Amino acid sequence: MAELDITRVDKIYHSRKGDVHAVKALDLVVKPGEIVALLGSSGCGKTSTLRMIAGFEEVSNGAITLGGKAIHALPPAARGVAMAFEAYSLYPPLTIGENMSFALKSSRLPQAEQEKRVKDMAEMLEIADILNKYPSSVSGGQQQRASLGRALVRDAGLYLLDEPMGQLEPQLRAVLRGRIKHYLREHNCTTILVTHDQTEANALADRIAVMEGGVLQQYATPAELKARPANLFTGTFIGEPPMNVFTADVSATAERVSFTVEGGTTLSYPASDMSEALRGRLAKTPRIALGIRPHALQLGEGPVKGKVTACQWLGDQTHVAVDVAGRTVVSVSQERVSRPTGSDVSLNVAARDLHLFDAASGNAIAHGGTLA
Amino acid sequence: MDHSSSLEKLLRSVAITLVLVFFLFPIVWIFLMSLQTNETILRIPPSIAFTPIIDNYTALITGQLRTAAGSLQLNFMQNMFNSVLLSVCSVALSLVLGVPAAYAFARFKFRLGEDIAFTLLSFRFAPALLVLLPLSLYFKTLGLTNTYIGLIWVYQLICLPLILWIVRGYFEDISPDIEHAYRIAGNSWWRTFTRISIPLAKPGIAAAGLLAFIFAWNNFVFALILASADKQPVTVGALAFVTASGIQYGQIAAAIIISITPTLALALYAQRYLVEGLSMGAVKG
Numbered sequence: 001m002a003e004l005d006i007t008r009v010d011k012i013y014h015s016r017k018g019d020v021h022a023v024k025a026l027d028l029v030v031k032p033g034e035i036v037a038l039l040g041s042s043g044c045g046k047t048s049t050l051r052m053i054a055g056f057e058e059v060s061n062g063a064i065t066l067g068g069k070a071i072h073a074l075p076p077a078a079r080g081v082a083m084a085f086e087a088y089s090l091y092p093p094l095t096i097g098e099n100m101s102f103a104l105k106s107s108r109l110p111q112a113e114q115e116k117r118v119k120d121m122a123e124m125l126e127i128a129d130i131l132n133k134y135p136s137s138v139s140g141g142q143q144q145r146a147s148l149g150r151a152l153v154r155d156a157g158l159y160l161l162d163e164p165m166g167q168l169e170p171q172l173r174a175v176l177r178g179r180i181k182h183y184l185r186e187h188n189c190t191t192i193l194v195t196h197d198q199t200e201a202n203a204l205a206d207r208i209a210v211m212e213g214g215v216l217q218q219y220a221t222p223a224e225l226k227a228r229p230a231n232l233f234t235g236t237f238i239g240e241p242p243m244n245v246f247t248a249d250v251s252a253t254a255e256r257v258s259f260t261v262e263g264g265t266t267l268s269y270p271a272s273d274m275s276e277a278l279r280g281r282l283a284k285t286p287r288i289a290l291g292i293r294p295h296a297l298q299l300g301e302g303p304v305k306g307k308v309t310a311c312q313w314l315g316d317q318t319h320v321a322v323d324v325a326g327r328t329v330v331s332v333s334q335e336r337v338s339r340p341t342g343s344d345v346s347l348n349v350a351a352r353d354l355h356l357f358d359a360a361s362g363n364a365i366a367h368g369g370t371l372a
Numbered sequence: 373m374d375h376s377s378s379l380e381k382l383l384r385s386v387a388i389t390l391v392l393v394f395f396l397f398p399i400v401w402i403f404l405m406s407l408q409t410n411e412t413i414l415r416i417p418p419s420i421a422f423t424p425i426i427d428n429y430t431a432l433i434t435g436q437l438r439t440a441a442g443s444l445q446l447n448f449m450q451n452m453f454n455s456v457l458l459s460v461c462s463v464a465l466s467l468v469l470g471v472p473a474a475y476a477f478a479r480f481k482f483r484l485g486e487d488i489a490f491t492l493l494s495f496r497f498a499p500a501l502l503v504l505l506p507l508s509l510y511f512k513t514l515g516l517t518n519t520y521i522g523l524i525w526v527y528q529l530i531c532l533p534l535i536l537w538i539v540r541g542y543f544e545d546i547s548p549d550i551e552h553a554y555r556i557a558g559n560s561w562w563r564t565f566t567r568i569s570i571p572l573a574k575p576g577i578a579a580a581g582l583l584a585f586i587f588a589w590n591n592f593v594f595a596l597i598l599a600s601a602d603k604q605p606v607t608v609g610a611l612a613f614v615t616a617s618g619i620q621y622g623q624i625a626a627a628i629i630i631s632i633t634p635t636l637a638l639a640l641y642a643q644r645y646l647v648e649g650l651s652m653g654a655v656k657g
């Protein structure tokens with residue numbers, strides 16, 4: 001299994017209506033056997049990135065190497081990459097089983113071994129019963145699994161999976177997620193997985209690459225991404241429900257550090273909650289963006305006062321929407337709480353749960369009291 | 373409900389019958405003519421009561437045309453052979469050139485691509501006669517006048533645009549990722565084109581080929597001007613029936629029946645492809 005190095009890769013599509021800069025100066029290293037999830041909103045350049053790695057689109061700039069060999073100028077057949085396509089793209093005149101086995105034809109494996117592989121893969125993906133059917137006569141979810149199977153049965157240096165489970169219902173997705181992770185680990189597959197599902201990314205990936213507008217925003221482990229987002233975009237993009245963000249005026253003295261948010265609410269902390277370096281930085285930064293995750297915004301005693309606008313028990317957690325000086329913030333509580341609409345509540349947040357971002361650039365300044 | 377649907381059925385059969393009569397009548401009439409002598413054809417008033425003869429067919433096949441003014445040599449079978457040769461070779465060449473070109477236009481966006489494709493289509497806009505006069509001069513200089521190669525070449529004006537545009541639409545309908553999936557599994561571009569793209573576009577290719585064949589078969593002016601009797605197809609050869617002693621209606625009718633047989637047979641055989649191919653590829657392309 002090989003290491004993938006993407007070095008300053010750009011993708012510019014030229015068309016009559018003008019140029020689209022779909023991927024901008026992308027740097028990404030995927031270690032041998034590592035599973036990386038590519039996460040980002042629709043149109044941010046995820047598929048474009050995969051297509052450049054697979055060789056269906058030329059790189060406009062930069063280099064891609066796989067296992068130390070530059071591959072960006074090679075034809076797709078010579079790259080040793082397997083891919084599951086966003087639109088399945090099964091070959092209509094072949095059955096599901098034939099679709100999966102034709103990927104093995106050029107592998108020179110013994111016939112019996114090929115058949116066994118297809119059968120095992122079909123069982124893992126729960127499509128063993130439709131191997132003799134044609135793509136047009138099976139459901140979208142089945143086609144999607146067949147397409148995933150076609151990519152995974154092959155021996156490849158790198159597996160590219162473009163939204164491989166988007167069509168499946170949550171239960172099946174959860175089951176397959178576990179099996180696929182086991183399979184990828186067992187075969188030590190270097191994998192890039194595109195997904196819109198953060199749970200899937202968290203569950204499957206060793207590291208997550210967050211993209212937006214063609215730019216890599218952050219590349220980190222799931223835990224780090226959540227605890228130390230590199231900028232406002234990743235902060236708000238990762239996490240469900242999204243992070244509450246306020247702009248705040250900072251006043252840092254020797255004893256206390258206070259943030260005054262729009263509407264006049266002041267959050268004040270003893271200076272000892274913040275590192276020396278952070279206090280120094282804040283003294284020079286009068287205005288910041290303050291991010292607070294809904295899970296960290298606790299109902300009870302606290303400086304943030306507001307009125308409840310909605311309160312929903314979701315079966316395992318409660319979402320409380322609170323109007324604070326004309327802005328809606330969301331608080332999540334693990335217990336079942338019920339607050340009538342219109343009632344007054346107070347909210348509190350600990351210094352270790354604060355995310356501070358530069359108000360202008362959006363880049364992270366500090367997480368939980370220490371510099372980012 | 374039941375009542376209205378049976379009425380509907382009746383009306384539909386009536387409408388279909390009318391359409392069939394309208395379109396088949398000329399063919400049936402010609403077929404009847406081909407079994408009569410000139411005298412019975414031209415009698416007044418016309419009648420469909422006659423004793424069928426096959427002299428017209430034998431005259432065509434043996435090449436002996438007997439008229440009131442005497443016996444005349446005919447090379448109808450040579451014309452027939454020319455028609456087959458010219459149409460088959462023209463369509464074959466057009467497919468060899470046009471299918472890869474259609475694929476290129478469908479898949480690769482290159483500079484001037486659209487303009488080139490449109491120029492090829494525009495060959496169909498120009499009146500053939502306008503093209504022919506300058507062309508006949510060039511053909512003389514190049515020594516291509518009255519050669520099969522020269523004719524097959526000009527027939528590309530008919531066949532190539534047709535194949536290019538129909539097949540292109542068909543290729544455009546095939547998701548590129550189906551090809552990509554095959555290529556990434558270790559297959560070359562060419563192998564993917566021949567193993568995946570062409571089989572998937574087969575109905576479109578068959579339909580386009582058939583249409584091109586019919587257009588080539590029915591062409592008249594190119595061979596009239598660029599070739600002489602021994603290289604001319606049936607469309608031009610039929611002129612021989614206009615003789616000094618009158619028009620040989622019976623033989624013309626027999627010639628028509630013989631000459632529509634290949635295209636008709638081909639069209640019936642490929643009917644399924646034709647409908648599928650034209651309604652799917654061409655409309656979108």
Ligand SMILES: Nc1ncnc2c1ncn2[C@@H]1O[C@H](COP(=O)(O)OP(=O)(O)OP(=O)(O)O)[C@@H](O)[C@H]1O
Binds near residue numbers: 040086
């Ligand atoms: N062939 C193309 N020609 C021109 N622009 C393109 C082409 N393919 C993609 N784009 C543009 O490039 C950008 C990135 O597209 P891409 O398909 O990589 O997005 P994505 O992240 O995969 O989105 P999604 O999550 O919806 O699949 C989009 O703005 C898209 O419109």
Ligand SMILES: [Mg+2]
Binds near residue numbers: 047048086162
């Ligand atoms: Mg995509």
